[in-house]
Amino acid sequence: MSRVVQWEAIDEPARAEMLRRPAQQVGAETAATVAELLVEVRDGGDDALRRLGARFDGVALDAFEVTPAEMAAAADSITPELRAAIIEAAGRIECFHRAGMVAAPAVETAPGVVCERMSRPIRRVGLYVPAGSAPLPSTALMLAVPARLAGCEDVVLCTPPRRDGTADPAVLFAAAHCGVRQVFKLGGAQAIAAMAFGTASVPACDKLFGPGNAWVTEAKRQVAMLEGGAAIDMPAGPSEVLVIADAGANPVFVAADLLSQAEHGPDSQVILLSDDDGLLAAVEIEIERQLADLPRASIARQALASSRMVRVASIGEAFGVSNRYAPEHLILALRDPRGWLPQVHAAGSVFLGDWAPEALGDYCSGTNHVLPTGGAARWCSGLSAASFQTAITVQEVVPEGLRAIGRCAMELAAAEGLDAHRRAVSRRLEAIA
Numbered sequence: 001m002s003r004v005v006q007w008e009a010i011d012e013p014a015r016a017e018m019l020r021r022p023a024q025q026v027g028a029e030t031a032a033t034v035a036e037l038l039v040e041v042r043d044g045g046d047d048a049l050r051r052l053g054a055r056f057d058g059v060a061l062d063a064f065e066v067t068p069a070e071m072a073a074a075a076d077s078i079t080p081e082l083r084a085a086i087i088e089a090a091g092r093i094e095c096f097h098r099a100g101m102v103a104a105p106a107v108e109t110a111p112g113v114v115c116e117r118m119s120r121p122i123r124r125v126g127l128y129v130p131a132g133s134a135p136l137p138s139t140a141l142m143l144a145v146p147a148r149l150a151g152c153e154d155v156v157l158c159t160p161p162r163r164d165g166t167a168d169p170a171v172l173f174a175a176a177h178c179g180v181r182q183v184f185k186l187g188g189a190q191a192i193a194a195m196a197f198g199t200a201s202v203p204a205c206d207k208l209f210g211p212g213n214a215w216v217t218e219a220k221r222q223v224a225m226l227e228g229g230a231a232i233d234m235p236a237g238p239s240e241v242l243v244i245a246d247a248g249a250n251p252v253f254v255a256a257d258l259l260s261q262a263e264h265g266p267d268s269q270v271i272l273l274s275d276d277d278g279l280l281a282a283v284e285i286e287i288e289r290q291l292a293d294l295p296r297a298s299i300a301r302q303a304l305a306s307s308r309m310v311r312v313a314s315i316g317e318a319f320g321v322s323n324r325y326a327p328e329h330l331i332l333a334l335r336d337p338r339g340w341l342p343q344v345h346a347a348g349s350v351f352l353g354d355w356a357p358e359a360l361g362d363y364c365s366g367t368n369h370v371l372p373t374g375g376a377a378r379w380c381s382g383l384s385a386a387s388f389q390t391a392i393t394v395q396e397v398v399p400e401g402l403r404a405i406g407r408c409a410m411e412l413a414a415a416e417g418l419d420a421h422r423r424a425v426s427r428r429l430e431a432i433a
Contacts, residue, residue: 097149112399131159136171150388192212
């Protein structure tokens, strides 16, 4: 990681630059490339997908959809231990997300006026499961479990093919375990385009879900703004973690948490905030020690080049910095982490104390690991079953209710100069009279 930065010693422009994500620094170039890819897929359909697959994935497929035989074989090609872990994690994810589903309210806001809110599943959803430098069966669970709970019957899943033209069997098993039947071997921005616009092979989806690299995230952003595109869940791009640690934190644990995010990809970012010089120095040493035998050390080192260790004047100041950054993952390596929780105003997911590694949230604690990145935690939340539903409000009014609130509506309509609105109420009141 770069040298320790003294927060109090740098000015506002330097602070803003220090908190920029790597993906934000190449935004214009990425946006232009993605825009070209979207047009190519929208105009060229399956033929364009084959060309782009050969270019980016190293394989041009005749057929993109995973066959039932491939799905069935996936279970036999992974170890029993991995099958059991996927099933166990799916159960815990379902437990948490089912508990978070809110019952539809029905409230009498005035005598004779009942207002309700009902949920309906989105007709067709598209799930994206990355597999760039490592396949992510956990993401298949994080997407497919809440989709099933929400009642989505038409679920499309895309995941990049391997060089031999197959999809990762663990991803396929996870998808099948959650009831997903339509899986396509497509990756990157082209997969997002295919699910957004539809092709001869891939059905167009109403809303797209899932994390990805800067290109996938940009593709999601762009299709959401195009006519005939698709809605998206959130900006869920390159992974990031921010750790707030005090003098009592274990530097071995802190370093391990930072590296667990850094190994995701070169464009990941990790930040450590502490008010203790000794802790910062110990973590710096420990990172180098752990990197020595980390299989993905080269990837982690690239991410660490744009990561930061920051000395703050106090833990309170650290929360100010964290809320400004709005991290995807926030680890509170503090002696009273729950006591500090009210100070958290912007974060995707929070991990309290020394014994809650972020990796548990990635896999099997039960919370969702599809979370807002790039500072979007200031205004949006992580994935839930509600993300796969629409909410429809209903109002039922009897004559008594119209008498109770009709004059209020008429007064507001008159103030806004909308006389037809006023008369829609007044004519009914006259009929009641």
